[in-house]
Amino acid sequence: MRIRRPVQVKLILTEPTRNRFLGEIEEQVKRLRMELEQLQFQGKKLLSDAQRRGPAAVEMVRERLAREERARRERIEALKAQAEQLRALPEGSEVLYTTVESDVEIRVGDDWNALMSGAEIVIKDGVVVAIRDGRMPHGTETV
Numbered sequence: 001m002r003i004r005r006p007v008q009v010k011l012i013l014t015e016p017t018r019n020r021f022l023g024e025i026e027e028q029v030k031r032l033r034m035e036l037e038q039l040q041f042q043g044k045k046l047l048s049d050a051q052r053r054g055p056a057a058v059e060m061v062r063e064r065l066a067r068e069e070r071a072r073r074e075r076i077e078a079l080k081a082q083a084e085q086l087r088a089l090p091e092g093s094e095v096l097y098t099t100v101e102s103d104v105e106i107r108v109g110d111d112w113n114a115l116m117s118g119a120e121i122v123i124k125d126g127v128v129v130a131i132r133d134g135r136m137p138h139g140t141e142t143v
Contacts, residue, residue, distance in 0.1 A: 007099065010097060035072055039065065047065075094122065
């Protein structure tokens with residue numbers, strides 16, 4: 001029988017990879033700051049409209065705006081922390097990039113835990129350098 005299992009994709013951290021990630025983080029922070037500015041601008045209009053509908057509407061709009069702003073500010077802080085962690089990692093570190101799925105053949109007697117965990121693809125500068133399969137003896141790599 002064939003089933004799908006998660007496969008972790010890891011990147012070996014090199015200076016170009018670090019710089020690319022830091023650039024992506026910087027872009028996300030810029031986008032979030034622009035969203036904050038836009039939210040504050042739109043918030044004034046929403047509050048003005050809500051004032052015509054009464055105090056309950058004003059309070060509802062204020063709460064929603066505060067929630068939206070807080071979420072974006074928290075995301076900015078999380079991205080800044082992520083950037084600091086990335087700067088602190090030594091070159092050559094393996095960093096989790098994403099998770100994908102793969103099909104795998106399963107048979108009676110297979111070790112379920114080994115089958116479902118331990119599958120990894122390792123990438124360095126855009127090139128697959130290792131495929132690790134949880135069913136193989138520990139440390140075995142396929143290139």
